Amino acid sequence: MLDAADKNLHSLHIEDFRRDLISWYLREKRDLPWRLDQDPYKVWVSEIMLQQTRVDTVIPYFLNFTEKFPTLEALAAADEEDVLKAWEGLGYYSRVRNLQSAVKEVVSTYGGVVPNTPEEISKLKGVGPYTKGAILSIAYGVPEPAVDGNVMRVMSRILSIWEDIAKPKTRTIFEKILYEVISKEQPSEFNQALMELGAIVCTPTSPSCLICPVREHCQAFEEGVQTELPVKSKKKKPRPVSMAAAVLKDDAGNFYIHKRPSSGLLANLWEFPNCETEVGLISQKEQLVRYLHEEYETDAELEPLSGTIQHIFSHLVWNISVYAGKLKPGSSPNNLLKVTEAEMQKYAFPVSHQKIYQLTEAHK
8 A cells, every 4th residue: 555655656746736735825824823933832732732622622722821821931830730720621631731741841851942853852741743743843844744634634635545544553654755745945834734724625524625725636636536535444432431420518508529530531630529320229329329428438418310411532421410419417528628619610620520510500
């Protein structure tokens, strides 16, 4: 398959392809806040935020985050709780924990200057091949490819490549090709143009071929197979998990919340007490009451079901039954933090638990 890709690469008029792609980008590029300058730190923040997240969602987060932490040094010195709160709702929280870790290393090891070589920048936590290429090309003008799903989709169509882009080894095929195709004079514009093309023209379904600036270079369009590419095998279906959660209050109106472990899913975020449940002889509500007693040494009176929410991860689907509850007199929870409603706003909760809170509030 790589032989076929090489053959099609050699039939590509690379200079013309670059020119048409970059000219279109400079005319049509979207006005995005991280494009205002080439500050390596801001490029880095934007690229981490944009992983697995839509541009429209990222814009307000980026503006808020860079206002709160305007420099590498500010982010390195920040309290993790404040950093997670600024990321709250974006998901994939390991991204921001790795970012802060790596930024601390840049401050301590590199004097606050983001490294500008592939070897050095690759050593930083959370900086994979794509982020490396994006920062080096956009911030420093280094002709380093930045290969993500958008780019693989575009190039699989341009060169009629039928390798499965869901397989990690396929990325190396595209990296090899793009080292040859990338503009040495304008690597920033070239990489951003490919990303932009994939985002707004060469989309996953119904690509807008008639307005594509590089249509005449596209093997898939010429062959009429653009909607069949890229080849992407389906992931396994996520595993469903039944759960129950309790939004607990005491007579004074305080809430009781719990911090998740420092590693694993949603590490270090805050949540309402919850447990996995099973279909069996006792109800979910009773399983939750028993869990609260055994895990937190607390007794609670739970109200009828407030409702259910579903939260989908790549590998799991949480189906959560939500209950509001009152602590019984004399009950003093162990390993739960007591907070007022105002204080609770300072803590970072995953989206699922924000929904849990909203559901019980709406159910009052």
